[in-house]
Amino acid sequence: MVTDRSEGPTVLTVLLNWRTADMTIRAALSAEAAMDGVPGAITVVDNDSGDGSFEAMRTALAAHPRIRVLQAGRNGGFGAGNNFGIRAGLPDGSRPDFVYILNSDAFPAADAIVQLRDYLQSHPRVGMVGSYIHGPEGDPHVTCFRFPSVASEFEISARTGPISRLLAHRKVPIGVPDASGPVEWLAGASMMMREEVVQKVGLFDENFFLYFEETDLCRRAAEAGWATHFVRESRVEHIGSVSTGMKSWVRVPGYWFDSRWRYFRKAGGPGYAVLATLAHLAGAAISRTRRLLHRRPSNEPQRFLRDLIGHALRQVAGKGKPDVLWDGTPPVGRT
Secondary structure, eight states: OOOBOOSSOOEEEEEEESSOHHHHHHHHHHHHHHTTTOOEEEEEEEOOOOSSHHHHHHHHHTTOTTEEEEEOSSOOOHHHHHHHHHHHOSTTSBOOSEEEEEOTTEEEOTTHHHHHHHHHHHOTTEEEEEEEEEOTTSOBOOOEEOOOOHHHHHHHHHOOHHHHHHTGGGOSBOOOOSSSEEESEEOTTEEEEEHHHHHHHOSOOTTOSSSSHHHHHHHHHHHTTOEEEEEEEEEEEEOOSTTTOGGGOSSOOHHHHHHHHHHHHHHHOHHHHHHHHHHHHHHHHHHHHHHHHTTOOOOSOTTHHHHHHHHHHHHHTTOSSOOOOOOOOOOOOBO
16 A cells, blocks of 8 residues: 655545445545545545455455555444544555545545545635535435534424424525535535644544534534535535435434434533424424324334433433543644
8 A cells, every 4th residue: 555645735535334345445446536646545444344345345455556445443433433544644654634535335526536625725714625416316415504503403393384484594404505615514425624624623523423423523623713615516426325224214223312412412511402302392293283283194213202302311311321522632643
């Protein structure tokens, strides 16, 4: 494994694999093509898949000197796995100028990485950027958002036209912008950040197993004065939810509730997390009443509200998952 040290700022591309070896290989090769002419390297991290993924990827990518495959040794989730790759730095032990996070089911266009890098270079107060994401058929994916809040929790659960119009400025999804520019946070399928931001703000909070980790990272960056921008010119194809199976969830897993609570806990304290949950329940009471009046079936995952309430009660009673605040430890390595 080598570091391309040609002219220009360096980029470390990190891909995280968990039991999707064939797709991760395809994504790594797409990233390699998009890194043509870009100094740096590509690191594929296996999150202890235990299904032969690590060995298969090492064999398949052995002939590609700019790609290395590392074993994390545990499945600590999205943030922990990506942190493992970021901490490893470039193959020569140095730190890159930019870190690029790419999902294992995402395939950048030939100039997608260059577009993100060049945008950061030309916008010195922007700390993080993300791509325009589309599906295999070209359908745009919504990946630009506002930070979750008490108001947004009420809006999303009420699912009522007048309330959604009243709180339109607080809705979390903001659609797909027509042009590059500022957003509050971006989905982590294709995200580039400055090494300076990584050093000052810290890595992903590893207490988020899955979901809300990129929301939290963008929030911390914003609090430190670094903007997050959407870059329309950077195009990436994304299949979506391959590793997590989110699209086929019958019941929301416990780690989603853990991540949601932790996000609100960090954003405003335990009381804020309680208020956000109460707001969600108030909105749900409205939507359920309307659904009963109109005799419409529920499209919620099974036992969602009961699970939400039970999780919140356990957290308030101190019987839930320990909620230790992340210390923001930056990566270790030579600069």
